Amino acid sequence: MIEFGHGTHTGLRRTRNEDTYYADAGLGLFLVVDGMGGHRHGEVASATARDGVVAQVTAGQSLVDAVQRVNEALIARSSGQAAARPMGTTIAAVRMTGRRYEAAWVGDSRIYHWDGALRRLSHDHSIVEALVEAGELTEAQARIHPQRSVLTQALGITAPDQLHIGLARGELAPGARLLLCTDGLTDEVDDNRIAEIVARSDIAAQECVDHLLLEALAGSARDNITAILLRVAA
Numbered sequence: 417m418i419e420f421g422h423g424t425h426t427g428l429r430r431t432r433n434e435d436t437y438y439a440d441a442g443l444g445l446f447l448v449v450d451g452m453g454g455h456r457h458g459e460v461a462s463a464t465a466r467d468g469v470v471a472q473v474t475a476g477q478s479l480v481d482a483v484q485r486v487n488e489a490l491i492a493r494s495s496g497q498a499a500a501r502p503m504g505t506t507i508a509a510v511r512m513t514g515r516r517y518e519a520a521w522v523g524d525s526r527i528y529h530w531d532g533a534l535r536r537l538s539h540d541h542s543i544v545e546a547l548v549e550a551g552e553l554t555e556a557q558a559r560i561h562p563q564r565s566v567l568t569q570a571l572g573i574t575a576p577d578q579l580h581i582g583l584a585r586g587e588l589a590p591g592a593r594l595l596l597c598t599d600g601l602t603d604e605v606d607d608n609r610i611a612e613i614v615a616r617s618d619i620a621a622q623e624c625v626d627h628l629l630l631e632a633l634a635g636s637a638r639d640n641i642t643a644i645l646l647r648v649a650a
Contacts, residue, residue, distance in 0.1 A: 417648070418441055418646055418647070418648060419646075419647045419649065420439055420441065420446065420621055420622075420645060421620065421622030421624055421625035421644070421645045422437060422439045422622075422644045422645075423625045423626060423628075423629050423642070423643060424436070424437060424629075424640065424642040424643075425600075425629050425632075425633065425640065425641045425642075426640055427600055427632075427633070427637040427638060427639050427640050427641055428633065428636065428638070429636070429638045429639070430638075430639065430640055434450065434451035434452075434458035434459045434461075434462055434640055435448065435449065435450050435451070435462060435598050435600065435641070435642040436448075436449050436462045436463055436466050436642070437449065437596075437642050438466050438469075438470055443473065443474065444512035444513055445469075445470065445510075445512075446509065446594075446644050446646060447466065447469060447510070447596065447644075448507070448509075448598050448643070448644060449463075449465045449466050449506065449507050449508075449525070450462060450505060450506040450507075450523065450524075450525050450598040450599065450600075450640070450642070451463075451503075451504070452506070452570060452573075457503050458504070461490060461504055461505040461572055464486070464489070464490060464493070465486050465507055465572075468482070468486035469483060469486055469507070469509060472485055479511045479518050479520045480520055480581055483509065483520055483571070483581050484581065486507075486571055487522075487571045487574065488576050490502070490504075490505070490571055490572030491572055491575075491576070493572075494572060502572050502573055503572045504571065505523070505570065505572060506523025506524055506525040506567070506571070506598070506599075507522050507523065507525060507571055508520075508521040508523075508525035508526060508538060508596045508597070508598075509521065510527065510646065515588045515589075516586070516587045517586055517587070517594065518583070518584075518585050519538065519582075519583070519584045519594075520581050520582060521538045521541075521581070521582040522541060522579065522580075522581055522582065523540075523541050523542075523567050523569060523570050524540040524541065524565070524567060524599050525596070525598045525599065526538045526596070526599075527584070527594060527595070527596050528594065528595040528607075528614070529586070529592065529593070530592065530593040530594075530595065530611065530615060531588075531589055531591070531593075533611070534610060534614060534615075536607075537594075538582055538584070539582060541567055541569035541570070541580070542564065542567050542568060543563050543566045543567075543568060544561045544564045545558070547561075559606075588646075589648070590648055590649065590650045591617070591647075592647075593621075593646060593647045593648070594645070595614055595643065595644070595646075596643065596644045596645075596646075597628070597641075597642060597643040597644075598643075600632060600637070600638075600640045600641035600642065601641050601642070601643055604631070604632040604635040604637060604641070605632050605635070609631060610628065613627045613628055614628075614645065621645045621646070621647045624645050625643050625644070625645050628643050628645075629641055
């Protein structure tokens with residue numbers, strides 16, 4: 417049995433929430449989407465991506481094919497309108513079949529796996545992440561780098577033939593968890609504190625998500641904050 421909690425918050429600095437999410441145990445589909453700040457209609461882009469992936473998966477498409485088609489649809493929508501900049505969004509999505517999962521992502525919204533310890537399944541499509549992987553920045557330096565929000569991949573921005581969708585597959589053991597979240601959480605709360613909250617078994621998954629949002633709001637909460645936690649019964 418999969419238990420899940422979910423939530424989103426505008427944060428303390430923004431006037432609207434360009435994040436959105438979807439959580440459906442029946443379909444086995446969970447996703448968080450972050451409309452890109454500074455791009456036109458970020459909230460429209462995120463909602464379009466959410467609805468598009470849900471529709472495609474419901475119609476029988478694979479998660480990767482659904483994300484690819486949404487990227488094409490967003491680009492087509494932008495090209496049909498006069499605009500200085502296109503609509504852009506990140507996505508982090510999980511499809512569950514029993515205890516098996518398929519995870520896909522584009523951008524810097526993240527997917528974590530917890531099974532006694534927290535590890536990141538996803539890798540950020542960002543300039544700063546590339547510098548960390550090249551050994552030019554530490555994780556601590558990356559967290560405060562002025563270009564930490566500059567993406568190298570985003571739906572609606574990256575051309576279809578250049579889109580690289582991150583993909584991971586696996587099976588969740590009893591008691592294991594998956595966390596999907598936007599950078600509004602990870603910019604405010606470090607992985608050690610996230611692990612402490614996600615590891616809690618004395619409270620429901622929904623309460624864990626509530627604690628994650630409160631932890632982010634206890635900081636500067638400069639961005640919108642969204643999280644979904646999936647937990648397999650022990």
